[in-house]
Amino acid sequence: MTRYLLRSVAPLGAERTDLLLGDGVILAVGADAREAAGRDAVVVDGDGLVALPGLVDLHTHLREPGREDTETVRSGTRAAAAGGFTAVHAMANTDPVADTAGVVEQVWRLGRDAGYADVRPVGAVTIGLAGERLAELGAMATSAARVRVFSDDGKCVWDPVLMRRALEYTRAFDGVVAQHAQEPRLTQGSQMHEGAVSAEIGLAGWPAVAEEAIIARDVLLAEHVGGRLHVQHLSTAGSVEIVRWAKARGIRVTAEATPHHLLLTDELARTYDPVFKVNPPLRTAEDVEAVRAGLADGTIDVVATDHAPHAAQDKDCEWSAAAFGMTGLETALSVVQHVMVDDGPFGWADVARVLSVTPAAIGGVTDHGRPLEAGEPASLVLVDPAARSVVDPAAQATASRNSPFAGRELPGAVRWTFLRGHATLADGVLTEADR
Numbered sequence: 001m002t003r004y005l006l007r008s009v010a011p012l013g014a015e016r017t018d019l020l021l022g023d024g025v026i027l028a029v030g031a032d033a034r035e036a037a038g039r040d041a042v043v044v045d046g047d048g049l050v051a052l053p054g055l056v057d058l059h060t061h062l063r064e065p066g067r068e069d070t071e072t073v074r075s076g077t078r079a080a081a082a083g084g085f086t087a088v089h090a091m092a093n094t095d096p097v098a099d100t101a102g103v104v105e106q107v108w109r110l111g112r113d114a115g116y117a118d119v120r121p122v123g124a125v126t127i128g129l130a131g132e133r134l135a136e137l138g139a140m141a142t143s144a145a146r147v148r149v150f151s152d153d154g155k156c157v158w159d160p161v162l163m164r165r166a167l168e169y170t171r172a173f174d175g176v177v178a179q180h181a182q183e184p185r186l187t188q189g190s191q192m193h194e195g196a197v198s199a200e201i202g203l204a205g206w207p208a209v210a211e212e213a214i215i216a217r218d219v220l221l222a223e224h225v226g227g228r229l230h231v232q233h234l235s236t237a238g239s240v241e242i243v244r245w246a247k248a249r250g251i252r253v254t255a256e257a258t259p260h261h262l263l264l265t266d267e268l269a270r271t272y273d274p275v276f277k278v279n280p281p282l283r284t285a286e287d288v289e290a291v292r293a294g295l296a297d298g299t300i301d302v303v304a305t306d307h308a309p310h311a312a313q314d315k316d317c318e319w320s321a322a323a324f325g326m327t328g329l330e331t332a333l334s335v336v337q338h339v340m341v342d343d344g345p346f347g348w349a350d351v352a353r354v355l356s357v358t359p360a361a362i363g364g365v366t367d368h369g370r371p372l373e374a375g376e377p378a379s380l381v382l383v384d385p386a387a388r389s390v391v392d393p394a395a396q397a398t399a400s401r402n403s404p405f406a407g408r409e410l411p412g413a414v415r416w417t418f419l420r421g422h423a424t425l426a427d428g429v430l431t432e433a434d435r
């Protein structure tokens, strides 16, 4: 296996040092690394680059099996590697649905065979995402895929009895129930955030309360049964308040925000361009501010992409007919740098926390999100924070083109991604995986 000597990189933005990678691990740090490198190591000039633990996404749609025209496990994990991710959680709303040990093992194997990122399948909470009967959570947990996160994402587990049972049952294997908080009756036919813009442009509104009511109910259920709740793609100021309250009360709840909810607002719906149509919808500038504040003070634990690739025909159409969702794996780090580092209170250690360490902990991905120290797995990423570029969906590795950041200039570029010592991205170029 190739050894890499990463010269003069800044781990978490701190003082520069050298890292020697080999045999899948960080072999040595500092002067030891230079001494131990020998002549055969590939030298990477890391001057100006920040080293972070490989990013971990808690919320990715890989679309395989079923919609390989929009993404495959291979194309999606190539996009992940290009974006600095070394592990992704693949949502269950595939066809067939990932609601059995057989399907989650299939997705896990596809990820292993592709070799670009560790794929951790998310198991469905209910059979077929139908919201009627609990899926075999235990069988998925004990399968080769070792599922720890369960979600009907795309749909809300609306039935409070099923939600309660899922929270209770997952306690047996320290699993977590990740909820797509969307009250279905309050959002029937909804197209965008309910507010001044929706009233003005005449698209059916999606009230903040439809999200907040479910989160409020679920934190109380989690308190009642002692289970672990994870709130997916939280998007409103009220949701931040509820999670803040629940955490202060000691309830076992974690929450994620997406890059798009940290940057974009419902004003973009005025374009009627369905690239801005997403579930939950883009909210107001006040909501964006509250979500940023919640991420800054730790109320929101992680940034997760909700990478949702769609075929051109499902996006290049009238707004009301278009699919919900945006791609995000290849822009997530740049958006977080822009919003939280360049224009916010974060240092790079905070970025590592919300995009790697904490998502790995929530998902139970024990060999990711690790310190950059000798003996640790060599799953890490080198970022150039000084780079700037204009987002071009046609140049991305994802098989779909529905990026809401297209044409926007963003800071930061991922230069190298290593998965257990193998470079999946080398000097900005995706490599052939060696599996």
Ligand SMILES: [Zn+2]
Residues within 6 Å of the ligand: 153, 154, 155, 180, 232, 233, 279, 280
């Ligand atoms: Zn969702």
